[in-house]
């Protein structure tokens with residue numbers, strides 16, 4: 001039987017840090033559903049459809065991308081999946097992730113969250129930091145795939161050459 005997991009996040013936008021988690025997750029599961037979810041606390045730069053497209057265009061094998069509005073547990077149920085992948089960058093991520101995993105497990109006892117450590121090269125990286133770097137002309141080479149770099153460039157055209 002195929003082992004399938006979901007990897008949820010805001011992905012606003014996807015970075016090489018997320019991609020490294022996707023690739024490593026695919027070493028433990030056969031198929032990964034990347035779920036671009038709404039986080040009600042955030043005000044995203046890219047529309048959910050744009051975020052989905054940026055990931056889908058990467059064409060990562062054994063990966064399917066979709067958007068979801070609502071509770072993660074409902075998304076998992078809809079996809080018939082019991083494994084959630086989350087990346088941990090540093091100890092500072094732990095409190096929030098612990099809270100999220102426990103809240104999800106309270107709503108669905110079958111749901112297991114599996115944490116993978118983010119590649120040390122990207123352990124400081126976040127989508128917000130990346131957007132700031134891109135906005136003010138910082139060098140984002142090596143931090144995002146080419147399509148994301150171009151999309152950021154297009155969005156922040158008036159701010160610099162990056």
Ligand code: COA
Pocket residue numbers: 008009010011012015016017018021037038039040042070071072073087088089100103104118122125126127128129
């Ligand atoms: N590489 C680079 N950056 C990483 C990373 C990695 N490996 N892992 C995490 N991050 C960054 C993200 O870029 C993001 O940065 P940002 O805050 O600047 O945007 C940050 O870490 C954490 O974001 P993310 O992993 O996208 O999680 P999130 O907190 O935005 O969203 C959801 C988490 C979508 C899974 C969660 O909000 C959710 O499940 N929402 C649905 C409602 C629900 O069910 N809530 C829970 C029960 S009440």
